[in-house]
Amino acid sequence: MLFHTISSGISPVTARLRMTRLAGALLLGAALATGPAHFAEARGAPESFADLAEQISPAVVNITTSSVVETATTEAPELPEGLQDFFDQFENGPGGPSGPRRSEALGSGFVISEDGYIVTNNHVIEGTDEIEVEFFSHKRLPAKLVGRDPKTDIALLKVESEEPLSFVNFGNSDLTRVGDWVMAMGNPLGQGFSVSAGIVSARGRELQGTYDDFIQTDAAINKGNSGGPLFNMDGQVIGVNTAILSPTGGSIGIGFSMASNVVSKVVDQLREFGETRRGWLGVRIQDVTPDVAEAMGLGEGTAGALVTDVPDGPAKDAGLMAGDVITGFNGQTIKDVHDLTRRVADAPIGEEVPLEIVREGKSETLQVKLGRREEAEAVEEAVAKPGADMPAEVELLGLTVQPISPEIAQQLNLPEDAEGLVVTKVDATSEAYTKGLREGDVITEAGQQKVATLKDLRDRVSEAKDAGRKSILLLIRREGDPRFVALSVE
Incomplete structure (x- = not known):
């Protein structure tokens, strides 16, 4: 299964650029969200969604982005499994145009203030130089980017309108319950304004972002729905459609919407500062x-x-x-x-x-x-991987370890005065291997005490056994990144 974001590309170039940029991670596609229930008692299935759709439609927008890109004449990059059919629909055949050309892509969004602030996904507008917003009335306005947050995939736009715009409010996503009815609206596959309904399937989903808090829904979401709103039955936005789980790029009823309680905080900061301040x-x-x-x-x-x-x-x-x-x-x-x-x-x-x-x-x-x-935040320099020709000293806890020497410190790109025990071999049948320890890891603490010699490690293991402990806590460093691992001493 692949995660897809859901901007809908008109141009093959835009489709290829957007897809390959996130290939292997969170791929471009669509997502849905779930709506919070504001009452303790359960609500029955609505007789119709028509009144709600009529109420919120004026605040939902289609977003068209445009940018100049270079078309390549070289062989296309290899694509992840499940995406080739999608690209085949858009790809220029042999002899297609090369050189600079303008490409367009579609997404969705929603108005949050009468003076023209609009929320969408960051991946909808990323890398573009022109943004146009189409309203339900078919009125079109150019939009400018106020700010964006790649970590939550949220962007804030602004349009200038001579008259106040219809808008919607954020609801409290923490009140959402699994099973609540929700409704999504957006621009799937470039077909224009479209409504779908479903229920909240799950809450608190994490994909791969640091601040993820996704609502999962089975409401139909497809490419082009990215950035569109997910409503509760009170007409409040409780999520922003962001990604779907799909083997082909189309909706199979597993979509994800970033929870409104995350989005609203990001939007407030973008509106005030033009950037996030966490x-x-x-x-x-x-x-x-x-x-x-x-x-x-x-x-x-x-x-x-x-x-x-x-x-x-x-x-x-x-x-x-x-x-x-x-x-x-x-x-x-x-x-x-x-x-x-x-x-x-x-x-x-x-x-x-x-x-x-x-x-x-x-x-x-x-x-x-x-x-x-x-x-x-700063980008950390990559640490060279250690070699494999280090002699073993002692075997313990399924590990072969030896003290750090100046040569090993240089090989691991460690400070000259670095202390600890370097792992030179891991028994593939051991608990240590199962818990992720590998050659080149450095043990700096055992039992929450520093270890610099083999005797230090043996003593810490003996102390854990004498104290009746079933396991000992090791502090492991790998390429500068520390983590604790508990290994059995029995």
């Missing part, structure tokens, strides 16, 4: 799994985000340390990594917030002043 804590984290909790001596059912590394930044300034478990943020309980990431992103920049942690079995509260994520 909070930044400055830690690397992973989920607290049952085996990690046991290895750390935490209580059964402990949830939160386990800190694996604390580089320079707000968290380090606040005193956070690797091995701490973040259980609360700004007065709200943290369930997992995704939960913490979203809450930090939504928190105010430059203000102190309380951070509840568990350190060595004891609860503490730290005060942290958040930075801005956009300013902190």
Whole structure:
């Protein structure tokens, strides 16, 4: 199965550019969303969607984008399985035009204010130089880009109109329940305004984005629906159609819409600043799994985000340390990594917030002043992969390890004074292999204590056994990225 976004390309060039850019990741296509229920009691199936469709139609728009692209005369790139038939419908045959040409693509959107602010998907307008909006009345207006957020695939446009425009409001997507009726409207396959209805199939879906919170629906969504709204039965937008799960690029009843409670925050920032301004804590984290909790001596059912590394930044300034478990943020309980990431992103920049942690079995509260994520992000240099000709020293926990030497440090692109044990071999039948450990990984801690020698590791394993622990927690670094892994000592 492939994920597709759903802009509808008029031009073969646009279709190829958009598809190949995201091939192997979230491919261009469509998505649907689900609507929140505002009442505790269940609602029966509506007798008709006609009144609702008539109410919201004036605020839904078709979006046409245009850009100048270079057509290639070389052989087309290999396409992911399931996409070739789509491209065959649009591809120029032998002897087709080459050189610069203008291409167009279609998408959907919706008006959120009478003065002309319009929400759509970022992939609908990305890389374009002209944007035109068509209203339900067939009126057409040029639009300018106010701001965009690739992380949530949201963009904000603005049109100038001599008269106030019809608009729709965001609803509270957190009130959405599985089984609620929803209605989608957009421009599928360039056919113009079209309505489809269905129910919310699931909530809280994650595809591959850091801030994903998708509503899954079975309402029919196809290419060209990208950026269109998903409504609840009160006519409120509770999602923005973004992607579908499909082997062919067409709707099979599994669509995804970014939840309105995520979208509305992004839109507010784009409207005010022209860009996003997310909070930044400055830690690397992973989920607290049952085996990690046991290895750390935490209580059964402990949830939160386990800190694996604390580089320079707000968290380090606040005193956070690797091995701490973040259980609360700004007065709200943290369930997992995704939960913490979203809450930090939504928190105010430059203000102190309380951070509840568990350190060595004891609860503490730290005060942290958040930075801005956009300013902190930087592209990390790739780390060369280690060679495979390193001699083995000792076998333990299904691993063959040896201390880091200056030669190994250079080979792994580590600091000259780096300490730890490098993994030179992993038993393919071992628990360590099953949990993802591989040659070239570096063990820097065991049992939440630093290890620099083989004796250090043996001692930590013995201590875990003597304490009656079933497993030991290792801190592993791979190409600079740290994570905790719990391995059985029995």
